[in-house]
Amino acid sequence: MTEKPRESAPEGGGRPLRRDAALNRERILSAAREILGRRGLGVTLDDVARHAGVGVGTVYRRFPSKEALVRALFEQDFEIRRESATKALAHPDPWEGLVDFLTDMTADFAENRALYEVVMLGSHSSEPFEAARGGMLPFLEALIRRAQESGQLRPEVTPSDIPVLQHMLSSATRFTQGERPDIWRRYLEVLLNGLRQRPDNPPLTTPSLGNETVERVMGLAARQEE
Template sequence: MTESSRGSKPTDGGRPLRRDAALNRERILQAAREVFGQRGLGVTLDDVAHHAGVGVGTMYRRFPTKEALVRTLFEQDLAMRQESAEKALAHPDPWEGLVDFLMEMTADLAGNRGLHEVIMLGSHSSEPMETARGGMLPFLGALIRRAQESGDLRAEVTPSDIPVIQHMLSAATQFTQGKRPDIWRRYIEVLLNGLRERPDNTPLTTPSLSNETVEQVMGLVRPAEERE
């Protein structure tokens, strides 16, 4: 989603940007979405400026740091993930709601390395992004409980399983090095078959990660030794 689709005009110190400045800003955001999506957040602002076809000075006037650019680009994307979870919770079929959420989330993460790093690894984080990321596990818990209570999802599945599954599916896409960016669709079918409750399921023998471990890996909390 680009800045112009958000219903508010970009400003500079509270003043609306001139048309040429606003176009440059939009061009930078679109270029950043493409570069971050393809190569991750390791790219520099100079890389983004080159891709956008603007001068480095223009780049730094609009976004003086990479953190500022990442925040502008991804804060709303994270909020949209919560909206997707709320929509899934409202689905009349608990299993289909969970599947819809997983499919939409995986499509976003598999196709956008930058978004994957922001959500899964907490790269270049900010308070609004942390609030959105930290709010996902309760939604996942509600989606899972709902699907388990309907008898569709096997009882051993926990909310902490979902980020791991998402990471696995994104890794499958990256493994193809751009040759099969949709390969995650094959493996999510395999995983959904394993998640579905069936009378002949054999119990899972390895416990899931704790929520605390997942939060630490995702950078949502610091390990105890770091807090001391």
């Protein structure tokens, strides 16, 4: 008796995928994560197909556009960021919670160039991505407020400072051209020393960009301006 091909979980709420189709989908996602993480969003579906060792038609059957592939790839990443923020908010030490969150986020951006471009540059603008990026703001505001109320974070620090700091750290990683991919850890330490409240801290005299400017720069406000 011939065994019928196994089926996997439904894709997008449709019929379950055959086992071979599900395996191809996972192979494509794995290859896409690797090549997009290394080269960024300039990668094409043809590039992904070659890296996955499948025909380009197979990629298009599973993901009819690059947006569909990027969305499937990074939905999980956005969820991981929310989980990281929730865990940080539950940390008994508000400063350590903030440090853990910033460290996790910086590590992700250093290891995944496409994720950095999606989150920080708005390079793949679509309503789901904009909603996911914007949805992180309340978590960030809460983390900063907790750390400031505990007296451990400088009172001048605002949520809009964090994306700028992330750009600085990511630039340090890119600067090494792969020779020191972990160099961001050194400069995160430098920045954290500057962020921490101390009795002898001189006040910051230059105002922050503000959320509106940061959102515009990151592309979050592009749809509203159309």
